[in-house]
Amino acid sequence: MTAPLLEVNNVTMRFGGIVANRNVNFCVEKGKITALIGPNGAGKTTMFNCITGFYRASEGNILLHGEDGTQDIGGLITRPITGGSHLATRAGIARTFQNIRLFREMSVVENLLVAQHRQTANNLLSGVFSTPTYRRAEREAVDRAYYWLERMHLAGDANRLAGELPYGRQRRLEIARAMCTSPKLICLDEPAAGLNPAETRELSEVLQILRADHDLTVLVIEHDMGLVMRISNHIVVLDHGEVISDGTPEHVANDPAVIAAYLGVSEEEVQ
Amino acid sequence: MNTHENLFPKLGKEALLTFCVSLVLVGPISGLVLEGFTFRNELVHAVLIAAVITAGRLVLSAVMVTPFGRRISGVLSRSGGGVTVRSGKERSSLPLLAVLFLAGLALPFVADKYFLGIAILALIYCLLGLGLNIVVGLAGLLDLGFVAFYAVGAYLLALGSQYLGLGFWSALIIAPFLAGLFGMVLAFPVLKMHGDYLAIVTLGFGEIIRLVLNNWLAFTGGPNGAPVPPPTLFGFEFTRTARQGGTPIHEALGIPYNADYKFWFIYLVLFLVVCAVIYAVQRLRVMPLGRMWEALREDEIACRSLGVNHVFTKLSAFMLGASTGGLAGVFFAVHQGFVNPTSFTFFESALILAIVVLGGLGSTVGVVLAALVLTILPELLRDFAEYRVFVFGVLMVVMMIWKPRGLVRVTRPAFFPSKSAEPTSSPVPSANAEVSR
Numbered sequence: 001m002t003a004p005l006l007e008v009n010n011v012t013m014r015f016g017g018i019v020a021n022r023n024v025n026f027c028v029e030k031g032k033i034t035a036l037i038g039p040n041g042a043g044k045t046t047m048f049n050c051i052t053g054f055y056r057a058s059e060g061n062i063l064l065h066g067e068d069g070t071q072d073i074g075g076l077i078t079r080p081i082t083g084g085s086h087l088a089t090r091a092g093i094a095r096t097f098q099n100i101r102l103f104r105e106m107s108v109v110e111n112l113l114v115a116q117h118r119q120t121a122n123n124l125l126s127g128v129f130s131t132p133t134y135r136r137a138e139r140e141a142v143d144r145a146y147y148w149l150e151r152m153h154l155a156g157d158a159n160r161l162a163g164e165l166p167y168g169r170q171r172r173l174e175i176a177r178a179m180c181t182s183p184k185l186i187c188l189d190e191p192a193a194g195l196n197p198a199e200t201r202e203l204s205e206v207l208q209i210l211r212a213d214h215d216l217t218v219l220v221i222e223h224d225m226g227l228v229m230r231i232s233n234h235i236v237v238l239d240h241g242e243v244i245s246d247g248t249p250e251h252v253a254n255d256p257a258v259i260a261a262y263l264g265v266s267e268e269e270v271q
Numbered sequence: 272m273n274t275h276e277n278l279f280p281k282l283g284k285e286a287l288l289t290f291c292v293s294l295v296l297v298g299p300i301s302g303l304v305l306e307g308f309t310f311r312n313e314l315v316h317a318v319l320i321a322a323v324i325t326a327g328r329l330v331l332s333a334v335m336v337t338p339f340g341r342r343i344s345g346v347l348s349r350s351g352g353g354v355t356v357r358s359g360k361e362r363s364s365l366p367l368l369a370v371l372f373l374a375g376l377a378l379p380f381v382a383d384k385y386f387l388g389i390a391i392l393a394l395i396y397c398l399l400g401l402g403l404n405i406v407v408g409l410a411g412l413l414d415l416g417f418v419a420f421y422a423v424g425a426y427l428l429a430l431g432s433q434y435l436g437l438g439f440w441s442a443l444i445i446a447p448f449l450a451g452l453f454g455m456v457l458a459f460p461v462l463k464m465h466g467d468y469l470a471i472v473t474l475g476f477g478e479i480i481r482l483v484l485n486n487w488l489a490f491t492g493g494p495n496g497a498p499v500p501p502p503t504l505f506g507f508e509f510t511r512t513a514r515q516g517g518t519p520i521h522e523a524l525g526i527p528y529n530a531d532y533k534f535w536f537i538y539l540v541l542f543l544v545v546c547a548v549i550y551a552v553q554r555l556r557v558m559p560l561g562r563m564w565e566a567l568r569e570d571e572i573a574c575r576s577l578g579v580n581h582v583f584t585k586l587s588a589f590m591l592g593a594s595t596g597g598l599a600g601v602f603f604a605v606h607q608g609f610v611n612p613t614s615f616t617f618f619e620s621a622l623i624l625a626i627v628v629l630g631g632l633g634s635t636v637g638v639v640l641a642a643l644v645l646t647i648l649p650e651l652l653r654d655f656a657e658y659r660v661f662v663f664g665v666l667m668v669v670m671m672i673w674k675p676r677g678l679v680r681v682t683r684p685a686f687f688p689s690k691s692a693e694p695t696s697s698p699v700p701s702a703n704a705e706v707s708r
Contacts, residue, residue, distance in 0.1 A: 052576065082580070089578030097576070103569035106562070107356045109686040113559070114566040115577045120559040124591075127558035128551050138559075139689045146688040159356045159685040181577055 003065065005030040005185055005217045006051065006093075010060035013046050013241075020046040021241045023060070028185065028234075033211055033218040035228045037252075038238035039261060044221045045098060045189060047238065051219070052095040052187055053077045053088025066092055066184060090118065094183035096174040098190045098221075104163030108154065108173060111162050112145035115180035119144075148176040152206065168199045175206070179214075186210070188220045192227050200224060204231045229253065237261065282332060289328040293321040354676075357685045375542050379535040387534045391606050393646040394541045395599050400626040400638040401548050402595025407624065408633035409561060410588035411568025412462075413470040416477025417623050419457075420450040420593040422484060422615040424600020429497035429610045430490070439502035442601050443544075450597025451590040458589035462582050465571075477620055484612040496611025499604045502536060509533035534606075541602050548595055552635050557684045564588050565633070625663060629670055631677020640678055 004027035013021040021043045028034045036044050049055040051062055053073050062073040076087040089095075103111050113120070120141045126134040149155045152172040157165055162173060171191060178186055188207075192200045204227055210216045222228050228235065228249070235252040237245040239261040245252050252258055294317065302317030303310045334340040379387055399421060406414045424446040431437030437445070461472045484491045491497060501509055508519050509532045519528070555561035563584045567574050574581055604610045626645055630637030649659050670677075 054572075054575070084580065084582065085575045086578045086580050089576060095576050097573070101570045101573035101576075103566045103573065105354045105569055105681075105683075106565060107683045107685070110562055110683065111566075113686070114562050114574070114579070117559050117563055117577070117579060122559045124558075124560060127560065128554045130554070142686045143688050145686070158687075161354060161356055161683070177577065 003030055004028060005065055006219070007063040007065070008047075008051070008060070009063065011047070011050060011057045011062060012059040013043070013050055013055060014058045019241055021050070021057075021238075024238070024241070024243055026236045026243060026246055028217060028219050030217055031211065031215065032233040033207060033220065033231050034234045034236065035232035036219065036221045036236050036238065037223070037225075037228055038244075042238040043241040044238055046241075048095065048187055048189055048219075048221060050074075051088075052093055053085035064091055064093065064185070089181055089183070092182075092184035093187060094178035094181045094185070095187040096171075096178050096189055096191060098193065100167075100170050100174055102162040102170055102174060102177070104161065106162060107159050108149065108162050108165070109142065109145050109158050111173060111177050112148060112180045113141055115177045116141045116144060118181070145180065148179050151179075151209070152176045153202075168195050171195065171199075171203070172206070179210070179216075183216070185217045185219060188218065188222075190221050190223065192222055192224045200227055203227070207231055278336065282329060285332060286325050286329055290321050290325040293324040294318065297321055297324075354681045354683060356683045372546065375546075376539070378542075379531075379538050384531050384534060387531070387538055388606075389647060389650050391534065391538050391541060391602070393643050394538070394545050395602050395606070396623070396626060396642040396646045397545050397639050398541075398548060398599035398602070399596055399623045400630065400642040401545075401552055401635065402592045402599065403623050403627050404592075404630070404633065404635070404638045405552065405555070405564070405595065406588055406592035407627050408631075408638070409555070409568065410564040410585060410592075412585060412588065413467075414473045414589075414592070415470050415617075415620055415624065416457075416473035416475070416480075417592070417596055418615045418617070418619040419477040419480035420453060420596030421600040421603065421619065422480050422612075423450045423453050423593075424597035425499075425604035425610045425614070426484060426491065426497070426600070427597070428601050428604040429499045432500045433497060438500065439601070439605050443540075443598070446597040446601045447594035450600070451594040453597075454590040454593025455586060457593075458586050462585045462589070474617070474620075477615075477617060481612050481615050484615070492611075494611060494613075496609055499608050499610060501533060501608065502540075502605050504536060509536060537602065537606055544598060544602075548598070549635060549639065556633075556635075560584075560587060622663075625667060629666070629678060631679045631681055634677060634679045634681045637677050637679030637681075 006028040008024055008026050011021055011024045012019065024043075024047060026034075036047065038044050046055065050057045051073065053076060056074050056077055061075075064071045064073060071091050073088050073091070073093075076091060077083050077085055079087065103114065106114070120137045123134070146155060146158065149158055152175065154169060154173055154176065157169060157173075162170065165173060171194075175186075175188065175191065191207075192203055195203060207218055207220070208231060211218055220228075220232070232249055235245075235247065235249055236243060237252055237255070237258050244257045244261055245255040247255075297320045298314065298317045300317075301320060302312070302314045304313050335343075378390060382390065399417070402420070403414060403417045406412050406417070424442075427446050427449055428437065428439065428442040431442055431445070457473070457476050461469055464472060485494055487493065503509075556565075563574070563579050564587075566577075566579065567581055567584055567588075571581055574584075603614070607614075622645065626641045627638055629645065630639070630641035645663075648662075652659065652662070
């Protein structure tokens with residue numbers, strides 16, 4: 001077992017009286033694809049929002065073990081004045097959304113350029129006077145954007161509006177955009193939702209490539225079990241906000257508790 | 272053809288309806304003329320007007336069924352997505368811009384004082400529109416109190432000269448910073464709010480500034496306003512005799528005195544500032560900061576997921592917008608030679624917002640055009656001065672029906688990879704080419 005990149009320790013998330021996640025523990029191993037599955041309403045997206053810094057977990061902590069030490073996600077987002085969910089991204093966690101959130105009225109390249117705001121020269125004066133430093137940074141950013149567009153087979157759509165792309169390409173664009181933030185961990189919220197079988201196959205290939213070539217760790221929420229079983233190295237199953245199973249795909253697939261949760265039958269009947 | 276058979280009854284019905292509606296609208300207004308405590312009946316007048324309106328409506332309907340009319344209505348209703356991406360192959364508009372620039376510079380030499388005054392006012396509104404466009408059009412933050420920053424700029428010059436001895440030039444340099452500071456003070460606590468709430472808070476801020484200016488008699492002069500010193504150029508004055516201890520410019524240059532020189536000067540400086548601001552705003556649209564503003568307008572949550580600090584980004588938009596408003600204020604003050612709080616009412620804010628919305632949110636060309644139209648049009652329609660606001664209202668309604676995205680289509684810049692990167696676009700050796708279909 002390699003070192004974990006992300007550690008979720010005893011996380012409980014409450015919204016008023018509703019407990020969305022109760023005492024969740026799991027690890028995301030570096031360089032592996034980890035899947036988070038569970039029936040609807042199991043608290044997967046809530047967990048995701050905690051990990052990516054959109055929610056502050058009510059209890060417990062989420063630790064990211066990066067090259068530059070360990071960072072507590074909850075601590076980042078509650079930091080006074082400068083704190084916020086954007087710090088989770090800057091720490092190296094990128095994400096996509098269940099319902100696609102692109103900048104619809106901006107071009108595809110611009111979507112990717114926004115994601116690279118950490119690498120471009122953001123100084124107002126250098127941009128207005130178009131200094132050499134600014135031009136070089138901008139050129140590199142555009143090239144990087146095209147690199148990712150080519151990886152995602154979107155290069156032909158580079159100068160179209162993001163909102164006019166077909167659904168499947170919007171999904172891929174969202175992944176490309178997340179990759180442009182140079183993340184260590186990418187969290188994909190139902191990336192295969194609404195894709196046809198061919199597109200799903202392509203997506204699984206893309207994910208494998210990202211993992212293999214770009215030293216990337218992937219955390220994915222997915223309902224397509226075929227895809228999950230095919231790509232993931234490690235599966236965590238949530239039900240009613242709690243982890244009911246955690247292990248390799250084979251282990252999880254044969255776990256009576258998981259079958260019970262998905263099929264709604266009692267454990268005796270499964271035997 | 273079926274449509275032709277149905278045409279005449281349809282037109283007749285339409286004519287009757289138009290006639291009735293216009294009679295109801297026009298009847299009480301022009302059909303009854305007040306005379307002291309009684310009124311005179313002039314219903315014939317009203318019927319005539321209604322008949323003219325009906326005839327116009329019929330002509331319009333008749334034209335609209337011809338192929339030509341259909342084409343026109345097609346063009347009018349083609350609002351579409353409103354946004355297009357450039358192809359990168361468009362012809363450069365540089366020659367046109369150069370001609371416009373030279374024409375703008377040459378204007379004082381051909382225009383009379385009255386027209387120059389209108390031009391100055393139009394340019395001031397351009398500046399205001401450009402500033403508000405940053406906040407509303409690019410960053411998507413609805414600001415109903417923009418006039419506050421305008422007031423800050425204007426009063427900076429007026430009170431600065433009174434208390435600190437500031438001149439036109441120093442005010443011109445300080446105003447953007449001071450207005451930006453005010454923008455920051457306002458924005459910092461409210462940027463966590465969205466949409467309507469932000470609009471209400473900014474509306475309140477605009478009113479606060481105006482009320483302070485109105486009621487702080489000892490400092491601002493209250494409703495009596497404050498005088499503004501005339502501008503100088505390198506210490507030369509534009510008055511007939513030197514009042515501020517310098518030499519009048521006509522004496523220095525050895526030319527006859529002309530009262531218009533002051534306006535020439537204001538116009539030229541203002542024109543150059545407007546050009547500089549237009550250039551900066553155009554640059555901003557392809558700069559990371561401008562892109563982040565627009566991304567924030569599109570989807571704030573996605574922005575946060577990409578590591579954009581939404582609070583600071585919004586703050587920068589607010590501050591830059593406010594700075595531009597402050598600049599406009601200085602020019603307004605120096606042009607009027609006097610400021611008082613009645614120039615900074617909510618109506619001004621609404622007017623500036625109308626400019627931005629009419630021009631097309633986010634479109635620089637559109638905002639400049641709308642500013643020119645909305646300031647020059649009322650001057651041309653002086654005879655209808657009482658209906659000015661009414662005309663604005665009609666214009667807004669018509670625009671929202673036919674061109675909800677504004678006068679000018681927003682275009683997005685195209686980006687292409689640099690030549691060096693094109694042949695082998697992947698920095699990492701591509702061992703996975705088989706994925707590509």
